[in-house]
Amino acid sequence: MIELKKISHSFTDNEPLFNEININIRQGQHYLLYGNNGVGKTTLLKIIAGLLVPQKGQVLITGQPPYYKQVKKKLSYIPSQSNGLFPRLTVRENISFFANTMSLASPAVQTKYLQWSDIAPFQLSLEKPFYKCSTGMKKLAIFFILTLHSPDILLIDELFENIDQQTEVELALLLNTIFLNSTIILSSHRNMTNSLSTFSTWNLSGGNLVS
Amino acid sequence: MLARLILSMIKLDYKNSYYHLFTIVSEIIAILGTLLIYWFTSKAFSASVDAHLNQSYFSYILVGDLFLSLPLYFVSTFVRKIKLSVHDGSFQLMLSLPVSILKILFVLGTGGLIRDIIRTIITLSIAMILFDFPSSPLNILKAILFEIIFIIPFVNLGILFSLIILYIGRGESFLGYLNTLGSFLAGSFFPIAVLPPILQNLSNSISPLTFELEQVRHILLTGTYSGSFSIFFTTIILWSIGTTLVTAAGHKVLLNKMRHSGFNFLITY
Numbered sequence: 001m002i003e004l005k006k007i008s009h010s011f012t013d014n015e016p017l018f019n020e021i022n023i024n025i026r027q028g029q030h031y032l033l034y035g036n037n038g039v040g041k042t043t044l045l046k047i048i049a050g051l052l053v054p055q056k057g058q059v060l061i062t063g064q065p066p067y068y069k070q071v072k073k074k075l076s077y078i079p080s081q082s083n084g085l086f087p088r089l090t091v092r093e094n095i096s097f098f099a100n101t102m103s104l105a106s107p108a109v110q111t112k113y114l115q116w117s118d119i120a121p122f123q124l125s126l127e128k129p130f131y132k133c134s135t136g137m138k139k140l141a142i143f144f145i146l147t148l149h150s151p152d153i154l155l156i157d158e159l160f161e162n163i164d165q166q167t168e169v170e171l172a173l174l175l176n177t178i179f180l181n182s183t184i185i186l187s188s189h190r191n192m193t194n195s196l197s198t199f200s201t202w203n204l205s206g207g208n209l210v211s
Numbered sequence: 212m213l214a215r216l217i218l219s220m221i222k223l224d225y226k227n228s229y230y231h232l233f234t235i236v237s238e239i240i241a242i243l244g245t246l247l248i249y250w251f252t253s254k255a256f257s258a259s260v261d262a263h264l265n266q267s268y269f270s271y272i273l274v275g276d277l278f279l280s281l282p283l284y285f286v287s288t289f290v291r292k293i294k295l296s297v298h299d300g301s302f303q304l305m306l307s308l309p310v311s312i313l314k315i316l317f318v319l320g321t322g323g324l325i326r327d328i329i330r331t332i333i334t335l336s337i338a339m340i341l342f343d344f345p346s347s348p349l350n351i352l353k354a355i356l357f358e359i360i361f362i363i364p365f366v367n368l369g370i371l372f373s374l375i376i377l378y379i380g381r382g383e384s385f386l387g388y389l390n391t392l393g394s395f396l397a398g399s400f401f402p403i404a405v406l407p408p409i410l411q412n413l414s415n416s417i418s419p420l421t422f423e424l425e426q427v428r429h430i431l432l433t434g435t436y437s438g439s440f441s442i443f444f445t446t447i448i449l450w451s452i453g454t455t456l457v458t459a460a461g462h463k464v465l466l467n468k469m470r471h472s473g474f475n476f477l478i479t480y
Binding site: 052053073074075081086087089093096097101146151 | 222227300301306308309
């Protein structure tokens with residue numbers, strides 16, 4: 001489903017970030033991509049999401065480049081940022097705004113609300129103006145919005161930073177239930193195999209991926 | 212779906228702009244203040260320009276100011292809104308949505324235009340009631356409708372300028388000069404008949420704003436367009452097609468360049 005063919009990329013001439021990375025990922029596989037700061041986790045996710053063209057190599061998702069319209073509809077790149085929603089709107093109003101931007105029908109959005117009904121911090125944030133939400137609540141709201149269109153592929157950057165342990169467990173459960181059949185690549189600074197037991201791990205180090 | 216999106220944009224802009232009763236009161240004071248300034252300006256200078264006009268100087272400068280600000284919204288406010296959305300992270304977030312970058316720019320940049328249109332309607336209505344502005348509610352609606360149709364070339368230009376500024380990271384001051392040049396050539400505050408012939412020719416040939424203001428003034432006064440329908444219609448179509456082609460080409464080139472830089476924007480204050 002996702003093919004990375006000989007991906008090489010560098011931001012400086014003499015320090016390659018990756019060196020000929022080859023990956024084949026099948027539908028429904030879950031991966032945890034961990035590594036230290038600056039090893040290129042975000043860059044690799046952006047390359048897979050089609051937001052960055054690699055200097056060498058090719059990314060194909062179901063046989064097409066990731067920035068093709070049909071492919072873009074199937075994937076979601078969730079950046080690590082906790083800002084970006086409209087601060088004076090409540091989380092619910094933000095959700096409505098983004099759902100309208102994506103031309104999503106109301107019943108689909110209501111179904112999503114039901115799926116997330118057990119995530120307490122998310123429920124608490126719904127009627128709050130976004131600027132009054134905690135960092136964890138903001139990240140949950142962003143995650144909710146960027147998965148409203150039910151993507152087949154989730155590329156998630158540092159979701160578990162600034163999130164308490166209880167929410168971490170609930171989110172891990174969410175990934176293993178609602179998104180069980182989605183392909184997930186989740187980046188993190190730490191190896192989180194305790195919370196994400198169904199995830200295979202990749203360690204990105206020295207420009208290479210080690211399983 | 213489109214209606215729901217437009218309503219969302221209005222709500223977003225309303226919440227951002229009128230978050231306190233004071234902001235609504237100051238908006239009304241600003242409208243009345245503007246009308247008073249134009250009223251006394253026209254009293255002071257009408258004797259010297261009336262010979263070049265077929266209407267009162269008050270209605271000339273009022274329409275010039277209000278209806279120039281709508282297309283020029285896309286050369287200044289639109290681009291500034293996109294810059295702000297890069298600063299607050301909403302642009303980067305929206306890049307993750309399964310929608311085109313053109314739609315993202317349109318959604319982020321256009322919300323304020325609806326408020327500007329509503330403000331224009333309110334200002335003209337007050338001018339009609341309190342300042343003898345010679346128009347009618349129907350003519351105001353016709354003028355707004357014409358404005359919405361003729362705004363397509365400016366939406367295109369706003370999107371193109373935004374993409375250029377996103378890519379280069381600066382250039383807003385250049386748009387300021389363009390804004391000034393557009394206002395000057397369109398004759399928003401003075402009749403273009405007072406300009407030297409070469410500038411009059413330039414004004415009529417290269418500035419869509421001159422055509423826009425001439426038509427809107429005529430529609431507000433008489434309820435119909437000025438000149439022949441074929442020229443009126445052809446001008447709108449040509450400007451719309453021309454700017455659409457240029458924007459489409461610019462969009463393709465700039466989007467490709469942005470993909471190679473990973474959509475990392477550096478926009479400084």
